Each structure stands twice: as C-alpha cells, then as structure tokens.
Amino acid sequence: MVKLKRCILLDLAVAAFGLGSWLGVNGTFLQAPLLLRRQPEGWALPSWITLAVQLGNLGIAAHALSRRLLPRTSDAAHIYCLLATGAAALFLNAFLHPETVSLAGADRSLAFLALTFCSALVGCTSSVLFYPYLRYFREEYLVTYLVGEGMSGLLPSILALIQGVGGEPECVPSPDGSMWTAVHPLPLFDTDVFLSILGGLSIVSLLSFTYIHNTSQFDSERKLPTESKEQRQEARVCLLEQSWVCLLAASAALNCINNGVLNAVQSYSCMPYGAATYHLAATLKVVADPAICLAAVWIAPLSVRALVALLAAATGPLAYMLATALLSPTPPLQDQVAGRALIVSSWLAGAAALAYARLWVALRARRGGARAMRACGAFGQLGSILGTLTMFLLVNFTRLFTQAPTAACPPAHTLYGDAPHAYTPTILVEV
Numbered sequence: 001m002v003k004l005k006r007c008i009l010l011d012l013a014v015a016a017f018g019l020g021s022w023l024g025v026n027g028t029f030l031q032a033p034l035l036l037r038r039q040p041e042g043w044a045l046p047s048w049i050t051l052a053v054q055l056g057n058l059g060i061a062a063h064a065l066s067r068r069l070l071p072r073t074s075d076a077a078h079i080y081c082l083l084a085t086g087a088a089a090l091f092l093n094a095f096l097h098p099e100t101v102s103l104a105g106a107d108r109s110l111a112f113l114a115l116t117f118c119s120a121l122v123g124c125t126s127s128v129l130f131y132p133y134l135r136y137f138r139e140e141y142l143v144t145y146l147v148g149e150g151m152s153g154l155l156p157s158i159l160a161l162i163q164g165v166g167g168e169p170e171c172v173p174s175p176d177g178s179m180w181t182a183v184h185p186l187p188l189f190d191t192d193v194f195l196s197i198l199g200g201l202s203i204v205s206l207l208s209f210t211y212i213h214n215t216s217q218f219d220s221e222r223k224l225p226t227e228s229k230e231q232r233q234e235a236r237v238c239l240l241e242q243s244w245v246c247l248l249a250a251s252a253a254l255n256c257i258n259n260g261v262l263n264a265v266q267s268y269s270c271m272p273y274g275a276a277t278y279h280l281a282a283t284l285k286v287v288a289d290p291a292i293c294l295a296a297v298w299i300a301p302l303s304v305r306a307l308v309a310l311l312a313a314a315t316g317p318l319a320y321m322l323a324t325a326l327l328s329p330t331p332p333l334q335d336q337v338a339g340r341a342l343i344v345s346s347w348l349a350g351a352a353a354l355a356y357a358r359l360w361v362a363l364r365a366r367r368g369g370a371r372a373m374r375a376c377g378a379f380g381q382l383g384s385i386l387g388t389l390t391m392f393l394l395v396n397f398t399r400l401f402t403q404a405p406t407a408a409c410p411p412a413h414t415l416y417g418d419a420p421h422a423y424t425p426t427i428l429v430e431v
Contacts, residue, residue, distance in 0.1 A: 010218050011144045013208045018148025020083050020205025021126040024090055024119025025053055026153045027198045030160040031191050040100055040107035052113045054388060056120025057381055060128055075133045076213050082122050083206040089118035090199035094192040127377030131362065132370035136222050142366060143293055146359055150290030156198060157286045163187045163194055251361050251376045252383030258354045260387015265325035268401045270343060272329045277340045281347040288351040293359055307360055314353030317346035328402050
C-alpha cells in the first residue's frame with residue numbers, strides 16, 4: 001500500500017461509503033425465505049420484491065430530472081439524501097414489515113414493499129451517482145469503492161448464514177399424534193434484528209461519505225487541480241463512437257447476465273444437489289465480487305484481447321450452470337460428490353469472470369469522465385431490468401424450469417396407523 005502511494009484511511013472510508021449501496025436490496029432478498037412464511041403474499045413474495053426493486057430504477061429518472069431542473073445542486077447533496085433514505089427505510093422496515101393493509105379484497109404487505117422500494121432507490125441510483133462522484137479522486141479509489149459495493153452483498157450473506165436462513169423443515173407429530181407437521185428451524189435472530197443491523201451499517205456508510213466530502217485530509221488524493229482539463233476532454237467524448245457503443249453494450253449484457261439470468265436460475269441449478277451445495281455456491285458467488293475488486297488493487301487491467309479470452313473461457317461454466325437449471329430437478333451427477341464439486345466450481349468461475357469484466361468496463365468508462373460513467377451505469381441498469389423481467393416471465397409462465405423437490409408431511413394415520421413416531425419423512429415433488 002505504501003509503495004502504491006495510497007491513503008489507507010481513504011481506502012477504508014471509500015469502501016465503507018460503497019457498503020451502503022446495495023445493503024437494503026441484498027438484505028431483503030436474503031430474508032425472503034423467512035418472510036414468505038408470514039407475509040400474506042406467500043410464495044409470490046419474491047416476485048413482489050423483484051417488482052419493487054425494479055421500480056427503484058425510477059431513481060435514475062428522478063436524478064436526471066433533478067439535474068435538469070436544479071443544475072446547481074451538487075451530487076453530494078443527492079448522495080446525502082439517498083444514503084439517509086436507505087438507512088431510514090431499513091430501520092422502519094425492521095418494525096413495519098409485519099403490517100398489512102387490505103387492497104382489492106386481499107391483504108398486502110404495503111409497508112414492507114414501499115420501504116423495499118426506498119431501499120432499492122439507493123442501489124439503482126448509485127450506479128449513475130456514486131461512480132461519477134469518485135472522478136474527483138485518483139482512479140485507484142474507484143476499485144476500492146467497488147470492493148465496498150461488493151461487501152454490501154457479502155456482509156448480509158454472512159449475517160444470514162449466522163442467522164440460519166433456509167434451514168431444512170423437519171416433520172414432527174402433532175399434539176394428538178394424527179398428523180405430521182413440517183416445522184422450520186427457528187433462526188438465531190429474527191428479521192427485525194437482521195434489518196436493524198443493516199440499518200446500522202447504512203449509518204456507517206453515511207458517516208463515511210460525510211467524512212470524505214467534508215475533510216481536507218484527503219486533498220492530496222483529489223483531482224481538483226486538473227478538473228477543468230478533464231471537463232474539456234469529457235466534452236469531446238462522443239458516446240456514439242464504435243468503441244463507446246461496444247462498451248455500453250458490454251455493460252448492459254454483463255449486468256443482464258449477472259443480475260437477471262443468474263439470480264433467477266441459481267436455485268434451479270444448485271438446489272437439486274442439496275441445500276448445503278446451494279448455500280455454498282450462493283456464498284461464493286457473492287464473495288467473488290469483492291475478492292476480484294480487491295485483487296485489482298494490485299493487478300494491472302487486462303488488455304481487450306485478454307478480456308475477450310477470459311469471457312470466452314467463462315462461457316463453459318456459464319453454459320453448464322444454465323444447463324443444470326434447465327434439467328432441474330434431475331441434473332447430471334446429482335447424487336455424486338463430483339457433481340456437487342462441479343456445480344460449485346462452475347458458479348465460482350462464472351461469477352468471478354463476470355465480476356472482473358464488470359470492473360474492467362467501469363474502469364474503462366472512467367476515461368470518458370462523468371458523462372461516460374453515467375451512461376455506463378444507466379446501460380448497466382437497463383440490462384438488469386431486461387434480464388430480470390425476461391427471466392421472471394420464463395420462470396413463472398413457462399415450463400422451462402422445474403421447481404426442485406420440497407419436503408412434505410402427509411397425514412401419519414393414513415399410512416402408519418396411530419404410530420407417527422415410526423414414520424420417516426419423505427421428499428415429495430410439489431406439483
């Protein structure tokens with residue numbers, strides 16, 4: 001770090017700043033296995049969460065409108081507002097998520113979904129607001145920010161694993177001994193504690209940005225002396241040139257695959273190999289992003305040809321992941337150790353390749369200034385929207401993907417008389 005002439009304190013502050021970007025969205029999805037057993041939407045809850053998150057992209061339009069109507073308003077003011085909104089949404093959701101209202105004759109989790117939308121505003125708008133703000137600092141700190149952004153998924157995942165989300169249900173006899181009942185293991189702590197902890201981390205992110213923006217301690221790391229030159233260079237950038245069109249298309253495609261396709265099919269790809277395999281693959285997928293960004297602090301960016309070769313090599317693991325999802329619930333090598341190792345390694349390799357490619361695109365877009373970075377972020381969000389909506393329709397309205405088997409407990413007396421203790425729970429396919 002000393003040889004690279006980096007300010008370690010600024011590295012830590014920028015990473016903490018990036019931590020607040022996707023905390024709310026990642027945390028909400030990680031709580032879905034617990035919440036869908038209590039919320040009135042039931043198993044349809046994840047689709048409602050997805051809808052609320054995608055509506056968060058309205059923040060991009062609101063930011064663009066604000067820049068046109070109030071051009072003198074600084075990016076810092078918008079960032080303050082966003083981070084404060086995200087922290088408040090998490091704390092409020094910790095206590096209001098059980099509340100429901102009656103709409104069109106059905107109970108709905110209106111408070112939970114509205115606050116999820118507020119949390120999504122932070123993540124969706126960060127790509128066109130947080131990145132351009134970092135143009136005032138040396139390029140190395142954009143990588144540090146991306147490490148912090150990756151941690152916004154890693155820390156909630158670790159917290160969810162500690163909490164005990166997604167435990168296998170157990171069949172226990174009812175008090176009168178006539179039925180077997182599926183009982184889900186209780187988590188170590190409930191959703192209110194989980195969301196409150198994430199709210200505290202959001203406060204840390206807000207305080208870190210306040211420190212970065214208002215202290216003179218990091219003036220030596222800023223790029224203000226050359227700002228006017230960069231603005232002149234930015235004005236000459238034409239995003240319709242072939243190189244920029246390819247870069248924007250790559251941003252859209254990478255985010256479409258990573259945020260849309262992979263998130264939708266991972267359960268179909270991994271769950272047939274067992275819950276432990278699924279959790280391991282999901283955790284490694286999240287860990288890959290900050291690990292790659294951290295490695296990029298010391299590793300020089302690849303050339304264009306090397307990046308193309310890397311993505312070409314990654315098509316193998318990505319194709320295998322999609323194939324296992326399409327073949328669910330009976331993918332290849334389902335009951336073998338080699339099958340579990342192959343699917344986990346495929347998810348790790350594919351996620352790492354996509355994480356590096358997205359980092360490479362962000363670093364290359366930085367050369368075009370704030371205008372190019374905003375365009376790159378906007379195209380990335382567009383790709384995420386298209387990928388999410390496409391996979392939502394394919395998963396829910398076609399038969400391409402078959403749900404993995406779920407545990408079920410039939411009436412004990414219908415099969416085993418009055419001796420429920422003699423019954424061994426079986427796995428039944430849910431039709």
